[in-house]
Each structure stands twice: as C-alpha cells, then as structure tokens.
Amino acid sequence: xxxSLPLRDCQAWKDAKLPLSxxxxxxxxxxxxxxTQYVKWANDQSxxxxxxxxxxxxxxDPNFVMGHVISNGLVxxxxxxxxxxxxxxxxxxKTMVEISKTQPLTQREQLHVxxxxxxxxxxxxxxxxxxxxxxRDHPTDMLALKFxxxxxxxxxxxxxxxxxxxxxxxxxxxxxxLSSYVKGLYSFGLMETHFYDQAxxxxxxxxxxxxxxxxxxxxxxxxxxxTDAWSVHTVAHVHEMRAEVKAGTxxxxxxxxxxxxxxxxxxxxxxxxxxxxxxKGEYEAALTIYDDHILPRLKGRGSVLDVVDxxxxxxxxxxxxxxxxxxxxxxxxxxxxxxxxxxxxxxxAHFLMASLGAQDRQTTQDLLTGLQExxxxxxxxxxxxLARDVGLPLCLAMVEFKDGNPDxxxxxxxxxxxxxxxxxxxxxxxxxxxxxxxxxxxxxxSSAHRxxxxxxxxxxxxxxxxxxxxxxxxxKAAAVHLM
Ligand SMILES: [Fe+2]
Numbered sequence: 001x002x003x004s005l006p007l008r009d010c011q012a013w014k015d016a017k018l019p020l021s022x023x024x025x026x027x028x029x030x031x032x033x034x035x036t037q038y039v040k041w042a043n044d045q046s047x048x049x050x051x052x053x054x055x056x057x058x059x060x061d062p063n064f065v066m067g068h069v070i071s072n073g074l075v076x077x078x079x080x081x082x083x084x085x086x087x088x089x090x091x092x093x094k095t096m097v098e099i100s101k102t103q104p105l106t107q108r109e110q111l112h113v114x115x116x117x118x119x120x121x122x123x124x125x126x127x128x129x130x131x132x133x134x135x136r137d138h139p140t141d142m143l144a145l146k147f148x149x150x151x152x153x154x155x156x157x158x159x160x161x162x163x164x165x166x167x168x169x170x171x172x173x174x175x176x177x178l179s180s181y182v183k184g185l186y187s188f189g190l191m192e193t194h195f196y197d198q199a200x201x202x203x204x205x206x207x208x209x210x211x212x213x214x215x216x217x218x219x220x221x222x223x224x225x226x227t228d229a230w231s232v233h234t235v236a237h238v239h240e241m242r243a244e245v246k247a248g249t250x251x252x253x254x255x256x257x258x259x260x261x262x263x264x265x266x267x268x269x270x271x272x273x274x275x276x277x278x279x280k281g282e283y284e285a286a287l288t289i290y291d292d293h294i295l296p297r298l299k300g301r302g303s304v305l306d307v308v309d310x311x312x313x314x315x316x317x318x319x320x321x322x323x324x325x326x327x328x329x330x331x332x333x334x335x336x337x338x339x340x341x342x343x344x345x346x347x348x349a350h351f352l353m354a355s356l357g358a359q360d361r362q363t364t365q366d367l368l369t370g371l372q373e374x375x376x377x378x379x380x381x382x383x384x385x386l387a388r389d390v391g392l393p394l395c396l397a398m399v400e401f402k403d404g405n406p407d408x409x410x411x412x413x414x415x416x417x418x419x420x421x422x423x424x425x426x427x428x429x430x431x432x433x434x435x436x437x438x439x440x441x442x443x444x445x446s447s448a449h450r451x452x453x454x455x456x457x458x459x460x461x462x463x464x465x466x467x468x469x470x471x472x473x474x475x476k477a478a479a480v481h482l483m
Pocket of ligand 1: 233235268426
C-alpha cells in the first residue's frame with residue numbers, strides 16, 4: 001500500500017503550523033510517512049514499513065525528539081509492551097526524555113513527550129488530557145488526535161472518543177493531508193455512542209463520495225480513499241450493532257479488496273465478518289475465516305489486536321456449543337508471554353480465555369495472581385486501579401464459568417456488568433462478556449437466579465432486535481422453562 005506523496009519536509013510542517021525541531025528534511029518526511037501508516041493501519045513496504053521508517057528516521061537525526069515520541073508512542077499504544085517488562089522500551093523512553101531536555105522544543109513537542117511518558121505510567125486519562133491540550137492549539141496535529149482516540153478507546157470513554165474529533169473536525173479541510181481519515185475517526189466515535197445513521201454516512205463519505213452512482217446497493221463509486229480500512233470498519237460495526245447479518249456479510253465481501261492489505265486491521269475486519277457468520281449460526285464458515293485469515297495473522301504478526309480477535313472468536317464459538325478442536329493450542333504460545341503484562345485489563349481477560357481454552361491451569365493461576373498483585377500496587381496506573389473492582393471479578397467469573405460454576409460466575413458478573421465498559425474496547429468486542437453472563441444465567445441452578453436469564457434476554461432483544469443469536473438463546477431459555 002503506497003503512501004501518497006509528497007511527504008512533508010521541515011518547511012511544510014512549519015507552514016502547517018506544526019513545526020518540528022530538526023533541520024533534517026529526511027527526518028521530517030519519515031515522520032510524516034510513519035504518521036500516515038499509523039493512520040492507514042497499513043505498513044507501506046515500499047518505505048520499509050513503519051519499523052523501517054523509524055529506523056531510517058533515527059539515522060537521519062538521532063536527536064529528533066518527535067521521532068522518539070512517535071517511535072515510543074506507537075510501541076506503547078500497541079499495548080503489548082511495558083516499560084516495566086521491556087528493558088529496550090524503558091531505555092528508549094529514558095533516551096527520549098533526556099534528549100528532550102537538551103534542546104529548545106516547542107510547547108507542543110514538550111506536551112507530546114509528557115503525554116507519552118504519562119501513558120507509559122498507565123495514567124491514560126492524564127495522557128489523553130495532554131493530547132487534548134495539544135489539540136486545543138493545534139487541531140490538525142494528527143498524532144495527538146490519533147493517540148487520544150486510541151487512549152479513549154482503551155478507557156472506554158466513548159463520548160470523549162467522539163467529541164475529541166468533533167472539536168477539531170472543521171479544521172480538517174480537504175487540503176490538509178490525511179483529512180479524509182478524520183471522517184473515519186469521527187464516524188467510529190459516533191458509532192460507539194449509537195449515532196448509527198450519522199456514523200455510517202460519514203464512514204461511507206470517507207471511502208465513497210456521496211454524489212457518485214453506486215456500483216451495487218449500499219456502495220458508491222469513485223473513491224476518495226478507497227483503502228481507508230478504519231472507515232470500512234465503522235460500517236462493519238454499524239451492521240453488527242443492528243444485527244444486519246446479511247447486509248454485513250455482503251458488505252465485507254464487496255469491500256474485502258479495499259481493506260485486506262491494511263495489515264494492521266485486516267485480521268480485525270475478518271473477525272467482524274466472522275461475527276456475522278456466528279450470528280447466523282454458520283459456524284463452519286466462521287471457522288474457515290478463522291483458519292484462513294485470523295490464525296495466520298496471529299501466528300505471523302501476533303499483535304495484541306490479532307490475539308484479542310482470536311481469543312474472542314474461539315470463546316464465542318465455544319459458548320455456542322461449537323468444538324474448536326486444538327485451536328487454543330495455537331493461541332496459547334502467543335498469549336502466554338503476556339501473562340504478566342497487566343497493561344490493559346481488556347487484554348488480560350482475552351489472554352485468560354486462551355489459558356482457560358487450552359486448559360493451562362498454571363498460566364491461568366499466574367495471570368490471576370499477577371493481576372491481584374497489580375491491583376494492590378500504588379501509583380497512577382489506571383488499569384491497576386480498576387483491577388480490584390472490575391478486572392479481577394470479571395476474570396474470576398470467567399474461571400468459574402469455565403469450571404462449570406454458573407451461579408458463582410453470575411454472582412461475580414452481575415454487580416459489575418455496567419462497569420465493564422471501563423475496561424475499554426468496543427461494544428461489539430465487549431459483547432463476549434454479555435454473552436457469557438447470559439450463558440451463565442441459563443445454566444444457573446439457584447432459584448434466586450432463575451429469572452435473571454429471562455431479564456437479560458428481554459433486555460438484549462430490545463436493544464438489538466432480530467438478532468439470530470439472541471433468538472437461539474431465547475429458544476434455549478424456553479426449553480428449560482425460563483421464558
Ligand atoms: Fe471493531
């Protein structure tokens with residue numbers, strides 16, 4: 001996937017009112033190339049990918065602070081590495097801070113350094129505040145906008161994710177590089193706050209202009225950024241939230257060529273495709289997507305998002321009563337090295353799915369013990385602060401659920417169900433926990449829990465009508481006289 005040229009040099013960044021403290025035009029252009037690939041969710045192999053760009057960037061100007069900011073920020077925002085466990089990252093962070101003290105920086109650059117430092121400490125709310133401070137004076141700072149967007153996503157701050165983009169949206173006129181991608185960011189926030197019509201319209205505008213005649217129903221021709229995988233992803237979410245399984249499946253099929261080369265998001269878009277198939281009860285087709293597209297990416301790149309997609313999908317299929325064979329054995333070697341990360345509670349819950357699925361009791365125990373310790377650690381880490389009240393009860397509920405103790409799982413989950421959003425992720429991703437609660441309720445033996453399943457199913461049906469998955473669960477409840 002080629003980055004559109006020209007990339008901005010020192011003067012171009014200055015003209016954009018985003019001056020960079022370096023005299024190297026090469027470093028400036030490579031910084032631009034890295035931001036662009038981050039926004040597009042795609043490594044441009046003609047430039048050596050993001051890693052290649054960052055290596056060349058450091059060689060072009062080893063003291064370029066914003067080069068260090070984007071390099072460290074991208075590692076951290078990937079949520080697979082922490083300064084506590086990754087010595088290389090720890091050293092890189094210290095180098096960034098030291099270099100920032102040796103030269104006069106703009107206030108914007110200083111804020112970027114502070115934000116990345118703060119994020120590394122696990123204080124995501126404060127880091128987002130710093131990125132917002134940048135955006136108040138520099139609304140077209142894409143790095144601040146995208147880091148804040150991802151930070152809010154990890155915090156489950158759905159309104160902030162939407163409003164952060166709304167505040168700067170008018171400044172992203174078509175002449176500003178990457179402006180069409182801001183539509184994708186905004187549409188995702190709109191979708192997560194349930195403005196589905198607006199979200200869909202905006203996401204499609206980013207990829208297909210309004211005035212063109214559609215080549216097929218629902219799509220329009222003449223692309224603006226035909227490979228904007230994040231905008232396509234918003235549309236996938238809209239279909240998911242409305243249980244439009246047929247439209248969703250067809251949309252993914254038609255648009256596949258537009259996002260399959262976005263190597264950082266393709267796995268996740270295939271996961272969305274598979275969700276429609278699970279909804280429809282077409283489990284073999286879902287497993288084929290898993291085997292053909294998700295597992296190879298998990299084994300290849302193995303990013304945390306790929307891991308989360310893999311775990312979530314296998315866990316959902318098992319709840320549907322589908323045998324996943326030995327597939328957990330392929331996932332566990334990728335998740336096990338992350339057992340002591342405790343960077344995101346949302347990730348922890350998915351790593352736990354793998355150790356539970358593979359029946360690796362030792363890894364399960366290690367994760368729970370580590371999380372318990374993290375929950376007691378002092379400091380500003382927001383995930384550790386949330387572990388005691390939300391992360392641990394959820395993880396313990398998953399263990400009880402898998403151990404065949406549905407009453408205990410339900411007792412742990414019910415009090416925290418409306419707080420799980422604080423662990424971040426999308427509504428669609430967190431639905432795996434809603435489904436687990438319903439399955440637990442369906443299998444409860446205690447008379448006090450008998451009506452919980454019915455309540456949960458009525459609520460689910462009201463929120464997302466015509467869901468085949470919900471209908472199957474309702475039939476199951478009726479079979480045991482709960483409906
Ligand atoms: Fe998604």
